[in-house]
Amino acid sequence: MIRVVLVDDQALFRAGVRMLVASQPDLDVVGEAGDGREAIDVVRSTRPDVVLMDIRMPVMDGLTATTQILAEPEPPRIVMLTTFDLDEAAARAIRQGASGFLLKDADPEFLLAAIRTVNSGSSVIAASATRELFQHFAEAPKPVPDRYSALTEREREIFALAARGLSNSEIAAREYLSEATVKTHISRILTKLALRDRVQLVVFAFEHGLA
Incomplete structure (x- = not known):
């Protein structure tokens, strides 16, 4: 409930x-x-x-x-x-x-x-x-914070797709991954960037000129 x-x-x-x-x-x-x-x-x-x-x-x-x-x-x-x-x-x-x-x-x-x-x-x-x-968020991009460098190359690829609004299933199909693997990547990305959810991920991308 x-x-x-x-x-x-x-x-x-x-x-x-x-x-x-x-x-x-x-x-x-x-x-x-x-x-x-x-x-x-x-x-x-x-x-x-x-x-x-x-x-x-x-x-x-x-x-x-x-x-x-x-x-x-x-x-x-x-x-x-x-x-x-x-x-x-x-x-x-x-x-x-x-x-x-x-x-x-x-x-x-x-x-x-x-x-x-x-x-x-x-x-x-x-x-x-x-x-x-x-x-609105993208009008004045901020410097990319250091914590973004903690993402692996694969995580940055997943980050970019998520920032464009693709769902886990869409990312999985595009990258030939399982949805469970994509979900794991998203979870690690959020943790490394200290973000709460995908909305904040998209906002982060636009605010820092990464979208």
């Missing part, structure tokens, strides 16, 4: 998402919050797997709350909710470790798939904003 917490200052929106999520046999809403400060308390008390976090809220915004939650031991996966295709705060949240972002008017099936996807360790980004988001 995937444990979910909903964070949004609009009670009606939370109610709609709660009904949708609760209708799924593998999902369970274990808590709700109407602002960022309350979200931190709810996450600490319920220990969810996934948090759906609104960005703009009173008392404490979603970005500040996300930063604090991700600093906790064994934090949940966090998906930011926004009404804008490309939200500067959502981009910042991804830099800081959020597992992606969705538009609030996303199709219900896409929202449910997003919860399951981030819970499995992958990431999700509103499709209409993907290109603009990564162009």
Whole structure:
């Protein structure tokens, strides 16, 4: 069972998402919050797997709350909710470790798939904003950090393909490898680069001119 917490200052929106999520046999809403400060308390008390976090809220915004939650031991996966295709705060949240972002008017099936996807360790980004988001990160490339040199030649090849958005199965087919081998490579790459997931891998590539 995937444990979910909903964070949004609009009670009606939370109610709609709660009904949708609760209708799924593998999902369970274990808590709700109407602002960022309350979200931190709810996450600490319920220990969810996934948090759906609104960005703009009173008392404490979603970005500040996300930063604090991700600093906790064994934090949940966090998906930011926004009404804008490309939200500067959502981009910042991804830099800081959020597992992606969705538009609030996303199709219900896409929202449910997003919860399951981030819970499995992958990431999700509103499709209409993907290109603009990564162009945003690429506007002023930063120097490549020393830790990139720790990657083997093979790992750099896998890194480049993952940075282009290829899935494990697509990389496996292209490189004549098993998906398990690709998954192992990706895991080692993330560890060496001190990245949390594939979203951060893509951001890293674009930020440092490696994409």
